[in-house]
Amino acid sequence: MSASRTAAGRPGGELVGHARPATGVGSEAHGPDGLGPEVTTCPGPLDGQVRGRPGGCASRRRLLAGVGATGAIVLSGCATYDSSAPAAGGGGNTGGGDGTAAGSDAASGGQVLARAADVPVGGGTILADAGVVITQPQEGTFKGFSATCTHQGCAVAEVSDGTINCPCHGSKFSVADGSVVGGPAPRSLDPRDLVVEGSDIRLA
Template sequence: MTSESLEPAAVTGPARRTVMAAVGAAGVAVALTACGSKDNSSGSSEVKPGGQDGGSGGAAAGPVLARTADIPEGGGKVFADQGVVVTQPVAGTFKAFSSKCTHAGCAVKRVSDGVINCPCHGSQFSAADGSVKKGPATKPLPAAEISVDGDSIKLV
């Protein structure tokens, strides 16, 4: 009887755990890349009449949300059913943001004097870029995409 070893031959290459960790890390990297968005540090979507939005890429817009005359200069209007607020911070420039406050998720209710107001805890946001003007919110309102064609404002 020979005294051959009954133990399995040594396995060469990476351990199963190492392979699984590498696959998991690659999956996370892919997911994070897919979640990336275009660089828009102001968080706003600026649209000027005539559809001059700086690159909507010709995306089809939905039904008319409002007329440009419906959005007061220095103010705005909340469209609760669509979950957006449209502002006109300066004459002829229209912006749109989510109407959901970034503090506790309440719906903003009013826009006046260049400020979007949330009634729940008093957060205020800039009508020009959605940034926080007064807390407790710490994050700006996310931009919403609109198009302006003539006197029609549409969600994209």
């Protein structure tokens, strides 16, 4: 059945209607905030997308909002480093060291304690000022010990008959190794390392 209605002022047989503007690139609609037109950008139908379906086109407002969110995520991943933090390997107590200041003269000090000829073989010599006993249990072998008895801290007084003797309570120590050979002393005399240079005997 053919159409035969006519509109006023129109030639017969022509059906007139109002055309709706095409929605395409550059079409406008007011945004949800009412502040201005929301421009819809559709570069063209992509594979699997159809214009007019949700997700088929992205508005400029939505694109800008997405870019802003991405920038916030990137910035949140940045770390700020304090330049005042100490550098690795910097100063501080390392817990090491021997407690002797550089260049200081320790107990050895290079000072000659005795001459080899002053120490009898099988006996020894007490150096009260230095707090050291030097013995020569065998010819050419010299030993050094603390002159303080390990019993109650008295100073030993003599070396005789192969022992170092304390006058306070009768403790006796071997000239060979400082071990206790008599009396109440609980342990050996503390050793002292020696250096023999020619005829000079020094603390190491």
